Amino acid sequence: xxxxxxxxxxxxxxxxxxxxxxxxxxxxxxxxxxxxxxxxxxxxxxxxxxxxxxxxxxxxxxxxxxxxxxxxxxxxxxxxxxxxxxxxxxxxxxxxxxxxxxxxxxxxxxxxxxxxxxxxxxxxxxxxxxxxxxxxxxxxxxxxxxxxxxxxxxxxxxxxxxxxxxxxxxxxxxxxxxxxxxxxxxxxxxxxxxxxxxxxxxxxxxxxxxxxxxxxxxxxxxxxxxxxxxxxxxxxxxxxxxxxxxxxxxxxxxxxxx
Amino acid sequence: xxxxxxxxxxxxxxxxxxxxxxxxxxxxxxxxxxxxxxxxxxxxxxxxxxxxxxxxxxxxxxxxxxxxxxxxxxxxxxxxxxxxxxxxxxxxxxxxxxxxxxxxxxxxxxxxxxxxxxxxxxxxxxxxxxxxxxxxxxxxxxxxxxxxxxxxxxxxxxxxxxxxxxxxxxxxxxxxxxxxxxxxxxxxxxxxxxxxxxxxxxxxxxxxxxxxxxxxxxxxxxxxxxxxxxxxxxxxxxxxxxxxxxxxxxxxxxxxxxxxxxxxxxxxxxxxxxxxxxxxxxxxxxxxxxxxxxxxxxxxxxxxxxxxxxxxxxxxxxxxxxxxxxxxxx
Numbered sequence: 001x002x003x004x005x006x007x008x009x010x011x012x013x014x015x016x017x018x019x020x021x022x023x024x025x026x027x028x029x030x031x032x033x034x035x036x037x038x039x040x041x042x043x044x045x046x047x048x049x050x051x052x053x054x055x056x057x058x059x060x061x062x063x064x065x066x067x068x069x070x071x072x073x074x075x076x077x078x079x080x081x082x083x084x085x086x087x088x089x090x091x092x093x094x095x096x097x098x099x100x101x102x103x104x105x106x107x108x109x110x111x112x113x114x115x116x117x118x119x120x121x122x123x124x125x126x127x128x129x130x131x132x133x134x135x136x137x138x139x140x141x142x143x144x145x146x147x148x149x150x151x152x153x154x155x156x157x158x159x160x161x162x163x164x165x166x167x168x169x170x171x172x173x174x175x176x177x178x179x180x181x182x183x184x185x186x187x188x189x190x191x192x193x194x195x196x197x198x199x200x201x202x203x204x205x206x207x208x209x210x211x212x213x214x215x216x217x218x219x220x221x222x223x224x225x226x227x228x229x230x231x232x233x234x235x236x237x238x239x240x241x242x243x244x245x246x247x248x249x250x251x252x253x254x255x256x257x258x
Numbered sequence: 259x260x261x262x263x264x265x266x267x268x269x270x271x272x273x274x275x276x277x278x279x280x281x282x283x284x285x286x287x288x289x290x291x292x293x294x295x296x297x298x299x300x301x302x303x304x305x306x307x308x309x310x311x312x313x314x315x316x317x318x319x320x321x322x323x324x325x326x327x328x329x330x331x332x333x334x335x336x337x338x339x340x341x342x343x344x345x346x347x348x349x350x351x352x353x354x355x356x357x358x359x360x361x362x363x364x365x366x367x368x369x370x371x372x373x374x375x376x377x378x379x380x381x382x383x384x385x386x387x388x389x390x391x392x393x394x395x396x397x398x399x400x401x402x403x404x405x406x407x408x409x410x411x412x413x414x415x416x417x418x419x420x421x422x423x424x425x426x427x428x429x430x431x432x433x434x435x436x437x438x439x440x441x442x443x444x445x446x447x448x449x450x451x452x453x454x455x456x457x458x459x460x461x462x463x464x465x466x467x468x469x470x471x472x473x474x475x476x477x478x479x480x481x482x483x484x485x486x487x488x489x490x491x492x493x494x495x496x497x498x499x500x501x502x503x504x505x506x507x508x509x510x511x512x513x514x515x516x517x518x519x520x521x522x523x524x525x526x527x528x529x530x531x532x533x534x535x536x537x538x539x540x541x542x543x544x545x546x547x548x549x550x551x552x553x554x555x556x557x558x559x560x561x562x563x564x565x566x567x568x569x570x571x572x573x574x575x576x577x578x579x580x581x582x583x584x585x586x587x588x
Contacts, residue, residue, distance in 0.1 A: 062453070088455040100450040102443055104510075113439040117455040125436040132436045157567070174455065 013076060015040055015178050015210045016061070021070030023056050030056040031067070032234040038178065043204055043211045045225035047218070053234040054214050058182060061212070062094055063087045075177065089118065093176035093209075097183045101166050103156025107147060110155050110166055111138040115173035134173070141169045144206075145199065161192045168196070172203060181213045185220050193217065197224050222246070230254075278415050286411045287483075292523045293415075293422045294480045299503045299515035300429055301472025306501065307509030308433065309465030310445025311359050315371035316500045318378040319348045319470040321492030323477025328395040328487055329388060337401035337482060345474040352470025356463035375494045382489040394488025398481050408482075418479050425472060430512065432468075441465060445510070506547060508554025517555045 014037035023031045031053040038044045048054050060067045063083040072080045074090055082090070102110050108131075116125065116132040125132065142151045145165045150158055155166050164184070171179050184200070185193050197220055204211060215221050221228060222242040230237040230245060232254050238245060245251055278289045302316045326344030331337060358370040382389045389395065400409050401417075408414045432438065443451040444461050452458050481487050499522055507518025525543075529536045551557055 084449075084452045085455060085457060088453055094453050096450070096453075100447055102446050102450070104446060105439065105442060109439055113436075113443050113451075113456070114454045116436045116439065117457065122457060122460055125440075127431050127435045130434050130436070130438075157564075170454065 012040070014038060014073075015042075015075060016212070017071075017073040017076075018057075018061070019071045019073070021057065021060060021067045021072065023053075023060060023065065023067045029234050031060070033070075034231070034234070034236055036229055036236065036239060038210050038212060040210060041204065041208050042227065043200070043213065043225045045221040045228040046212060046214045046231065047216075047221055047228060048231035048237075051233075052231040054231055055182075056234075057231070058180060058212075058214055062092070062180060088174070088176075091174075091177035093171035093174060093179040095168050095171050095179075095181050095184060097186050099160070099163050099167055099187075101155040101163050101170070104154060107151045107153060107155050107158070107166050108135075108138050108142065110170055111141055111173050114170035115175075118174045137173065141172060144202070145169045160187060161189055164188055164192075164196070165199075168199075172207065172209075175207065175209075177209055179209055179211045181211060181215075183215055184213065185215055185217045193220055196220075200224060274419060275416075278412060283411050286415050288524060288527055290411070290415045290418050290483050291480075292519055293418045294476050294483065295500070295503065295519040295523050296515050297422050297425050297479070298473045298476035299500055299507070299519055300425060301469035301476070302500050303469075303504050303507075303509060303511075303515050304429065304433075304441070304472070305465045305469035306504050307511070307514060308438070308441040308445060309461065311356075311462060311465055312364055312368040313355075313371045313466065313469070314368045314494065314497050314501060315355065315375035315378075316469070316473050317492045317494070317496035318375040319352060319473035320477035320480070320496070320500075321378060321382060321487075321489075322348050322351065323474030324481040324487050324492070325382065325389055325395070325477075326474070327478035327481045328398045331399055331482075332395065337399070337478075338403070341475060341478040344478045345471045348470040348474030348477075349467045352467040353463050355470070356466035359462050359466065360459055372494055372497070375492075375497050379489055379493055382492060389489070392488060394486060395481075396486040398485045398487065400482045400485070414483060418483065421475065421479060425475065429472075433512065437461075442510075502544065506544060506554055508556030511554065511556035514554055514556050521555075 016038040018037075019035050021031055021034045022029070034053070034057060036044075046054050046057065056065070059065045061072060063079075063086070066081060070080070071078055074087070074092065077090070079087060079090065088094075102113065105113065112131050112134045115134055115137065119132075120128075131138070139151075142148050145168070147162060147165055147169070150162055155163060158166065164187075168181070168184060171181075181200075184196055188196065200211065200213075201224065203209075213221065213225060222245075225242060227239060227241055228245045229239045230248075230251050237254055238248050238251050240248065274289075278286050281289065298316065298320050301319075302313065305311050305313050305316075323341075323344040326347055327337060327340040330340035330343065355371060355374055359367050362370060383392055385391070386393075400407075400414055402408060406413075408417045433441070440451070440456050440461050443454070443456055444458050444465075448458050503518035503522040504514060505518070506521050507514030507516065521544075526536065526540060529539055532539050547555070551561075553560075
């Protein structure tokens with residue numbers, strides 16, 4: 001735990017707190033007053049049919065768009081107006097729905113570049129050692145993700161599944177407090193889905209951060225998440241444990257049943 | 259492979275030191291010009307090839323460097339002051355020119371930088387009190403350092419070679435430092451880069467500023483080399499030519515500018531026999547190159563390696579399929 005953003009949080013207080021967030025596109029209310037909290041160490045799932053506002057919510061939490069109203073707090077600090085760069089520096093990592101590795105860099109360099117800007121100033125890195133002193137950290141993740149055999153290959157030359165693993169590993173390089181995973185199973189071979197799930201559980205155990213996961217694969221979400229929020233038409237239908245969500249009549253009617 | 263590269267680099271360096279001493283003035287002039295353009299396009303390669311910012315205004319910085327040295331020499335200042343002042347002005351103006359790049363990209367950025375080049379060319383042409391207008395500035399002196407005079411063509415060539423090596427080493431150091439990765443990340447996927455805490459604004463601006471400073475130093479050295487400059491050297495056409503050198507050599511390859519500048523500076527000399535056909539032959543060669551090697555001359559080894567890798571992979575797949583068909587566990 002080398003970064004300042006790990007230290008300031010009082011125990012038990014939510015890592016992420018979203019209060020009455022709203023965002024409209026013209027006449028369409030994409031997100032209409034959503035509130036929830038993500039606790040330290042928690043894996044929090046967000047599910048809902050297409051058009052339920054998951055992506056808009058996600059983009060707001062990541063600073064890609066600014067909500068019309070509502071407050072987003074990270075470790076008690078209001079971050080509603082911050083952009084992706086500032087949010088990342090404050091300890092928010094993310095993965096994307098589509099692959100976003102740097103294809104012309106090696107796997108190892110992809111991991112190093114994912115954390116190199118987190119210590120010191122830009123000018124302290126000018127002519128600094130190539131791996132920014134992050135080599136050992138990168139190696140630890142490479143082993144944890146079982147991608148040692150491709151570590152020195154260019155990321156663009158790997159299979160889709162391998163690139164997906166690199167993509168996820170990059171989000172963890174800077175030891176974030178909160179990782180937002182946007183459909184981590186999208187496009188992944190079904191045989192790898194179980195592997196990603198156990199990998200994320202292992203990361204959660206060993207590193208202790210909080211995750212927010214958007215995913216369509218229901219088995220994956222039910223297996224992975226501690227709590228799940230169901231969104232329908234821009235509103236929260238239910239928040240609960242996987243068992244509670246499975247047994248919720250409204251959820252079954254609105255989403256699972258269809 | 260690494261050893262072979264080192265040997266090749268040393269041999270190339272030795273050739274750069276030895277060959278010009280056997281050449282007549284004209285040959286030395288070509289070699290010096292080649293080096294000057296290597297320096298200028300190394301800077302452009304940083305902006306375009308590594309950081310991915312489409313700049314078509316590089317000749318303007320080349321011009322700022324040349325005119326700063328020329329004007330300051332005429333005003334009685336030392337070359338050794340003029341050169342860093344020119345580079346510094348280029349750095350600042352480059353930083354300012356970087357701001358449009360934060361708003362617009364690709365062809366729109368190219369047009370914005372092209373407009374800047376045209377505006378600067380108009381200043382060079384119209385502000386006669388400063389630049390001599392279309393008559394330019396002549397009798398630009400060559401420098402000396404201590405008791406060492408760089409008046410002779412060969413001596414001046416070695417001075418330019420020293421600057422080229424110095425700038426190359428600095429750029430190499432920068433690119434293998436974390437900055438190199440940040441520039442590449444910015445070029446390949448700025449949105450992802452930002453999500454990893456990379457200050458894409460800062461790196462965009464600095465890729466312009468540093469690239470511009472390289473052009474400024476090259477321009478300053480060029481002014482003393484040719485000893486006469488006028489605005490015609492620094493038109494949009496010259497910028498496009500520099501861009502072409504980067505693209506032909508291989509954008510994002512460290513040695514791309516060495517080859518690209520050879521194509522832009524030396525090849526036209528070889529094509530002199532073709533006389534009026536020269537531009538046609540040159541243009542056709544570039545078109546063919548872009549069709550077959552869109553990533554430039556230096557992409558050839560990478561392409562060969564990729565082809566071999568895919569051949570090996572398909573052979574491995576075929577072998578695996580065969581062993582499965584025979585009921586053997588691969």
